[in-house]
Structures are given as C-alpha cells and as structure tokens.
Amino acid sequence: xxxxxxxxxxxxxxxxxxARRQMVDRLSRGPASVSQLAEPLAMSLSAVVQHLNxxxxxxxxxxxxxxxxxxxxxxxxxxxxxxxWINERRLSWERRLDRLGDFLAES
Amino acid sequence: xxxxxxxxxxxxxxxxxxARRQMVDRLSRGPASVSQLAEPLAMSLSAVVQHLNxxxxxxxxxxxxxxxxxxxxxxxxxxxxxxxWINERRLSWERRLDRLGDFLAES
DNA sequence: GCAACACTGAAGCATTTGCTTAACTATTGC
DNA sequence: GCAATAGTTAAGCAAATGCTTCAGTGTTGC
Numbered sequence: 331x332x333x334x335x336x337x338x339x340x341x342x343x344x345x346x347x348x349a350r351r352q353m354v355d356r357l358s359r360g361p362a363s364v365s366q367l368a369e370p371l372a373m374s375l376s377a378v379v380q381h382l383n384x385x386x387x388x389x390x391x392x393x394x395x396x397x398x399x400x401x402x403x404x405x406x407x408x409x410x411x412x413x414x415w416i417n418e419r420r421l422s423w424e425r426r427l428d429r430l431g432d433f434l435a436e437s
Numbered sequence: 438x439x440x441x442x443x444x445x446x447x448x449x450x451x452x453x454x455x456a457r458r459q460m461v462d463r464l465s466r467g468p469a470s471v472s473q474l475a476e477p478l479a480m481s482l483s484a485v486v487q488h489l490n491x492x493x494x495x496x497x498x499x500x501x502x503x504x505x506x507x508x509x510x511x512x513x514x515x516x517x518x519x520x521x522w523i524n525e526r527r528l529s530w531e532r533r534l535d536r537l538g539d540f541l542a543e544s
Numbered sequence: 545g546c547a548a549c550a551c552t553g554a555a556g557c558a559t560t561t562g563c564t565t566a567a568c569t570a571t572t573g574c
Numbered sequence: 575g576c577a578a579t580a581g582t583t584a585a586g587c588a589a590a591t592g593c594t595t596c597a598g599t600g601t602t603g604c
Contacts, residue, residue, distance in 0.1 A: 398572070413527065470550080484551095527553080
C-alpha cells in the first residue's frame, strides 16, 4: 500500500513544500496540535490546515481529534517508504559504479 | 552546500514529479542521453529538457555535453542528502518513542 | 555542402498550488 | 447560557507548474 506509485507521488509532493517539511520537522520532535503546528509559520491557520490535509493524505502524518483539538503525529512507515525509494536508486547507481571499478581493475 | 535549505527545497521539488522520478529511476541504472531519457515518456523532447534542467538545478543529476549529445548521470551525494533529511526526522521520532517505552516500562 | 540528428529556447496556455478572507461548527470553561 | 477556543470549509485569486508548438543552434555522416 505504501509503496504504490500513487502514494509515493503524494509523499514526495507533500515533502516538496518548505512549510510542510517544517511541519514534519516539528512533528519529528513529538506530537502537536494544529495550532501548535501553525505557531512558527507565517500564515493563517486555514493555510496550515490545508497543508496538514495534504500531509495526512500522503500518509506522512496521522491525526486524531479529541474534543476540539486535533493531535498530529508522524507515521514513520511513510517516511521509511520515501527513504527507501531514494535509497534503492542510489544503491543501484553505486553498485553499478563498483562493478565498473572492478572491471577496470581487472583489465 | 548540499544541506542548505534552498538546495533541499529544489531536490524535494524535483522528486515530487512522477516524470522526473522516472528519469532518476532510469539514470540509476546508468547514464543516458536526453533522447534516451525521453524515450519512455509520453511527452515532447522539449518538456523532457525542462524537467532535466530542474533535476540539474537541484543537484540530483549532472550532465555533460560531448558533440551534440548531452549525457546525464545521477549525483549520489544529492540523493544522500535527501535521504538524510528524511532519515533524521524518522530517527528523531523513533528515538522519542523508545524513550517513552522505557519510561512506561520503568513505572 | 547539406540533410538528418540531438538538442535548446521562447512564447503561450490550461491546470494546479498556496495562499487569503470570511462565514461556519463543535468544545470547553466559567 | 455564552464567550472564548480550536478547527473547518468554501470562494477567490495571483503565481507557479507542466506541458505544447515552433523556430532556432550546433554536430555529424555521407
């Protein structure tokens, strides 16, 4: 589910925005309410909610509402999926370089 | 240089587009010319060049022109920088969970 | 020389994005 | 009950994005 291209698309798109990355950064230090997430950001609460909805749709963040406060937290599995995509490509490239090195050493 | 927020911004933005990720994926298997990159994509060569310029500006891809063909290859350092950003946030979150677990076990 | 090739750059255009404001709903504290 | 709090939703708008086409430039092969 987390590795399907559509979800990956949403994740990288979510991470593309500086404000959203700042929100993820904040959440990496612990759960926060919407207002707490908004506090360091120079934009309306409404804008923050829109960013948050994207983050949630991407799977990077999970939220639950208790009373009137919505508490947000990171879902590390989604972060791991994004990490994994990048890592695989980098390793693929580096393994290729290694093989090339071996080949040149042999000849 | 690779870790400054502006560069990180460009990298994640570059990775946000499916066509550009497909190009990175292709390049992870080895260098390619612009036309080779374009071949599997359902868009004009001109569009591919525009994507490529973004990838290059982000630092993810390096290119060099020999004669009339521009050969592209991945720069693994940029991939590593993006990977690193995600990894740090995930680890930060997971360490927090661990400490919480320890605390609960103690009490 | 000159045609085919491999791009490159600019202009234009529809769509998407990242906000804003304003009006609204649902909780909470007193 | 009712004001303050916490968030939600919709409408609107300027700017950015992802294309397109078309008209180039420089390179290569014959």
